[in-house]
Amino acid sequence: MSIAAIASEAGPLDPTAATVPQGSLSRFTRAILRNRKATAGTVILLILVLLAIFPGVVARDDPQAAIYGQNLGPSAQHLLGTTQLGQDVFSQLIWGTRLTLIVTVVVSALATVISMIIGVSAAYIGGLTDRSLSLLTDIFLIIPTLPLLIVLASYLPPGSVTMIVVLTLTSWAFQARQLRSQGLSLRSRDFLSAAKVRGERTSYIIFVEIIPTMTSLIVASFLGLSVFVVGFAAGLQFLGLGNSTELTWGTMLYYAQQGGALEAGNAWWALAPGAAVAFMGAGFALVNYAFDEIGNPALRPVRKRRARTTA
Amino acid sequence: MLTEIISKLPWTLGLVGVTTVIAFAIGTLVGVVGAWRRGGILDGILPPMLFIVASFPVFFVGLLLLYVFAVTLNWLPLSSNYSIGLEPSLSPSFIGDVLVHAVLPGLSLVVVTAGLWIYSMRNNMITTLAEDYVKMGRAKGLRSWRIMIDYAARNAILPNLTGFAMQLGYVLGGSILVEYTFSYPGLGYLFYTSTTDHDLPLMQALFLVYTLAVLVCVLLADLATAGLDPRTRDA
Numbered sequence: 001m002s003i004a005a006i007a008s009e010a011g012p013l014d015p016t017a018a019t020v021p022q023g024s025l026s027r028f029t030r031a032i033l034r035n036r037k038a039t040a041g042t043v044i045l046l047i048l049v050l051l052a053i054f055p056g057v058v059a060r061d062d063p064q065a066a067i068y069g070q071n072l073g074p075s076a077q078h079l080l081g082t083t084q085l086g087q088d089v090f091s092q093l094i095w096g097t098r099l100t101l102i103v104t105v106v107v108s109a110l111a112t113v114i115s116m117i118i119g120v121s122a123a124y125i126g127g128l129t130d131r132s133l134s135l136l137t138d139i140f141l142i143i144p145t146l147p148l149l150i151v152l153a154s155y156l157p158p159g160s161v162t163m164i165v166v167l168t169l170t171s172w173a174f175q176a177r178q179l180r181s182q183g184l185s186l187r188s189r190d191f192l193s194a195a196k197v198r199g200e201r202t203s204y205i206i207f208v209e210i211i212p213t214m215t216s217l218i219v220a221s222f223l224g225l226s227v228f229v230v231g232f233a234a235g236l237q238f239l240g241l242g243n244s245t246e247l248t249w250g251t252m253l254y255y256a257q258q259g260g261a262l263e264a265g266n267a268w269w270a271l272a273p274g275a276a277v278a279f280m281g282a283g284f285a286l287v288n289y290a291f292d293e294i295g296n297p298a299l300r301p302v303r304k305r306r307a308r309t310t311a
Numbered sequence: 312m313l314t315e316i317i318s319k320l321p322w323t324l325g326l327v328g329v330t331t332v333i334a335f336a337i338g339t340l341v342g343v344v345g346a347w348r349r350g351g352i353l354d355g356i357l358p359p360m361l362f363i364v365a366s367f368p369v370f371f372v373g374l375l376l377l378y379v380f381a382v383t384l385n386w387l388p389l390s391s392n393y394s395i396g397l398e399p400s401l402s403p404s405f406i407g408d409v410l411v412h413a414v415l416p417g418l419s420l421v422v423v424t425a426g427l428w429i430y431s432m433r434n435n436m437i438t439t440l441a442e443d444y445v446k447m448g449r450a451k452g453l454r455s456w457r458i459m460i461d462y463a464a465r466n467a468i469l470p471n472l473t474g475f476a477m478q479l480g481y482v483l484g485g486s487i488l489v490e491y492t493f494s495y496p497g498l499g500y501l502f503y504t505s506t507t508d509h510d511l512p513l514m515q516a517l518f519l520v521y522t523l524a525v526l527v528c529v530l531l532a533d534l535a536t537a538g539l540d541p542r543t544r545d546a
Contacts, residue, residue: 037359141477142529146484147502147521151514154506174477231368235488238370239503253370257492263389267378274371285366289359292434 031294041286048280052098059094063087063247080268084259089269092252093276099248103160103233107167108225115176116218120206123183140173146232153236159243167229175221182217186210223288227281234277249273312513316520323497326413327486330420335475338428343464346436358429365426369485373419373492380415388412390494416493424482431474435467465539472536476529483521
C-alpha cells in the first residue's frame with residue numbers, strides 16, 4: 001500500500017530523538033506549504049481548532065437556550081435558522097465543534113498509540129507473541145466496526161467517555177497491521193542488533209529505537225484514523241447512541257432527524273452539522289492525501305501529458 | 312426473531328450487494344484508466360475529488376440527496392422500500408417501484424465508497440506500471456489496452472480484492488446509517504430499532520449476521536484471488 005511507501009524515507013535514526021527534531025520540522029512545514037492539498041487541509045483544521053477554543057467570539061447566543069421562535073428560517077439574527085425547540089442552529093454548530101474535535105483527536109491518538117505498541121511489539125518480539133498479537137489484530141480487523149460500535153455503545157452508559165473508549169477499541173487494528181509490516185522490515189537492521197548487544201531492554205528498543213524511525217508512518221496512521229473517527233462518532237450519535245445532553249454535531253443531527261427537519265422545511269438544521277462533519281473529515285483527508293504524495297513522489301500530480309514512463 | 316431477520320435480509324442484501332459491485336466496478340475502472348493516462352481528468356481531478364467525498368459521512372451524503380431529490384425536486388420518494396398499498400409481486404410495476412425507492416440510498420453508498428476504490432486502485436496501478444514486465448510488453452509491441460488490462464490491471468487488482476473483503480465491514484456499517492436516514496426497512500433499520508428498544512438478543516443476532524457476511528466475503532475474495540493469481544494456488 002501507498003502508506004508503507006512513506007516509511008522508505010522514515011525519520012531520523014538518532015536514538016535520543018524521541019520527538020521530531022527542529023530540522024525535519026521546518027522541512028515538514030515547507031513540504032506542507034508547497035503542496036496545495038496540504039495547505040487547504042491545514043487551513044481547514046486550523047479554523048476548526050480556533051473555533052473549538054474560542055466559540056464565543058463567533059457565536060454569542062447560548063447554544064442550548066430555547067428562547068427563540070421555533071423552526072425559523074435563516075435570517076440576520078439566526079444565520080442558520082432555529083431548531084424545533086427554538087435554539088439557534090449556528091450557535092449550536094460553533095459550540096459543538098469543541099467536543100467533536102476533542103473526541104476525534106483523543107480517539108485517533110489513543111488508537112495510534114495502541115496500534116503502535118501492538119504492531120511494533122509483534123514485529124520485533126516475534127514468535128508466539130507475534131502470532132497471538134497478529135491473531136488479535138486480524139479478529140478486530142474482520143469484525144464489522146459500526147455494528148460492534150453499536151452493540152458496545154448500547155451496553156455502556158452514553159457519553160463522550162464511552163464514545164472514546166468504544167471507538168478506540170474498534171479502530172486500531174488496520175494501523176497495527178501496517179506498523180507491524182513496517183516493523184518487520186526494520187527487524188534485521190544493524191542499529192537494532194547494536195542496541196541488543198549493548199544489553200538494552202526490549203521495551204527500550206521498541207520505544208526509543210524503533211518507534212522514532214516510524215514517525216512519518218505514525219502521523220499518516222493518525223490522519224487516516226481521524227477521517228474515519230469523525231464520521232463514526234457522528235454516525236453513532238446520529239443513531240441516538242451518544243449522550244443527547246452533550247452538544248456535538250452528531251447529537252445535532254440526531255435531534256434534526258427526530259424532529260423531521262428536512263420534511264419540516266428546516267433543511268439547514270440537518271444539513272449544517274452534516275456539512276460540518278464532512279468539512280472536518282475533508283480537512284483530515286486532504287492532509288492525509290498530501291502526506292501520501294509528499295512521502296511517495298510517484299503519486300504526485302503529473303502535469304505533462306506524456307509523462308507516463310516516469311513512474 | 313429469525314423470521315424477522317430473514318424477511319429483512321433480502322432488502323439489505325440487494326442494496327449493499329448491488330451498490331458494492333457498482334462502486335467496485337467504477338472505482339477499479341477509473342483507477343486503472345486514470346493511472347494509465349497520468350495527468351488526464353480521470354487522474355488529476357476525479358480521484359482527489361472523490362477521495363474527499365469518501366471522507367464525507369455517508370448519512371450527510373444521504374441527507375443531501377434526500378433534500379435535493381426528494382424534498383426540493385420531488386423526483387424520488389422520501390423513505391421506505393416500496394409505496395404503501397402495493398402488494399409485493401414480480402410485476403414490472405412493483406419492481407419499478409422498488410428500484411425507484413432504492414435509487415437514493417444506493418447512490419449515497421456508491422458515492423461514498425467509489426472514492427476509496429479509485430484511490431487504492433490508482434496507487435496499485437502506478438506501482439505496477441513501473442514493473443519490468445510492463446516495459447517488456449511495450450517492447451514486444453503489444454496493443455496498449457492489452458498491456459493495461461492483462462499485464463498491469465490484472466496484477467494491480469490483487470491487493471484490492473483483499474481490501475474488498477476488509478472494506479465490506481465498512482460498507483455494511485454505512486448501510487445501517489443509510490437505512491436509518493431513508494427509513495429503509497432492512498437489517499440496518501432493524502438494528503437501529505433493536506437499540507432503541509434495548510432488544511439485546513436481537514442486537515447480538517444481527518451483529519452475528521453482519522460478522523458472518525464479512526467472513527463469507529473474505530472467503531469469496533480469497534477464492535477470486537486464487538483464480539486470478541496462480542502463485543497463490545499451491546500455498
